[in-house]
Amino acid sequence: MGQAYRVAILGATGAVGAELIYLLEERNFPISSLKLLASERSAGQTLTFKGETLAVEAVSESALQGLDLVLASAGGTVSQTWAPQAVAAGAVVIDNSSAFRMDPQVPLVVPEVNPDAINTHSGIIANPNCTTILMNVVVWPLHQLRPVQRLIAATYQSASGAGARAMAEVKLQAQAILQGEPPPTEIFPYPLAFNLFPHNSALNSQGYCQEEMKMVQETRKIFNAPELRLSVTCVRVPVLRAHSEAINLEFSQPFLVEEAKSILQKAPGVKVVEDWQANYFPMPIDASGIDEVLVGRIRQDLSHPCGLELWLSGDQIRKGAALNAVQIAELLVDRNLLRSTMAVTTSSIL
Secondary structure: OOOOEEEEEEOOOOHHHHHHHHHHHHOOOOEEEEEEEEOHHHOOOEEEEOOEEEEEEEOOOHHHOOOOEEEEOOOHHHHHHHHHHHHHOOOEEEEOOOOOOOOOOOOEOOOOOOHHHHHHOOOEEEOOOHHHHHHHHHHHHHHHHOOOOEEEEEEEEOHHHHOHHHHHHHHHHHHHHHOOOOOOOOOOOOOOOOOOEEOOOOEOOOOOEHHHHHHHHHHHHHHOOOOOEEEEEEEEOOOOOOEEEEEEEEOOOOOOHHHHHHHHHHOOOEEEOOEOOOOEOOOHHHHOOOOOEEEEEEEEOOOOOOEEEEEEEEOOOHHHHHHHHHHHHHHHHHOOOOOOOOOOOHHHHO
């Protein structure tokens, strides 16, 4: 029997936390013990793992002792506070927040793209933004054959990207609107049901929001292509789960549609979905709950002889967050990198 690990999920009561629990069981990750951590507010709740009822504990310094792996999905502020403490206590942290993604000392990993980046970890490995992961899984196999010169993306992001409470709010908004009542807007700044709006993260001086800049900066880091030209527009749409993206790729020479389709049909983590006769292509409803990123409508860009157009849908909670983190953890186990013999200090990962 192989080695088993002491694992904790930080943010266990959230949408991604629930998916992490589900995936660890579904993929039979080698666990000797599982600890569920969250805020004081959520402490005492119970969740089930492999038929066993587990109580949620409030995160604390003592709760982080004696762990091999922490899967963190509780927001950047929480990660900045507790991830270094978990590392100092001997654990490896796979962090789903934006806290460490652009730290040059922290690997930012999509296993289908840059798995070897984990070899240099110093205790923390960052999970990219959900839209970045979905886009990178599809674009990378094409980029390997012919480097992308310019990438233009527009995202169609579901409520799930803002968490379980946001998904519940959209349902309440739809009910209220259908009953002729004002829709509640506690999570989102505007009604999302029967509506859409540009992503509501903070804008920079150039008019790009944080979500858009995450996709730009993270893709450059993951692809190791700091000069890659990207421009992104992120939009929140009234879909419960799974994001979609329209991608325009410019290459230095023509990229035949059939060649691109053939590459994507063989690419790990990708499923080509195209029925041109029926006008049937990737949809969030089909992408929800599955591992693969669905891609279709692969076509020549009419405005540029070296351009391709793609359309994709992928489960934000699954591949866009929880699954990517579990796949990183599986890589660590396979490469015997989970329990590092390196001397890791808190200051070395800040």
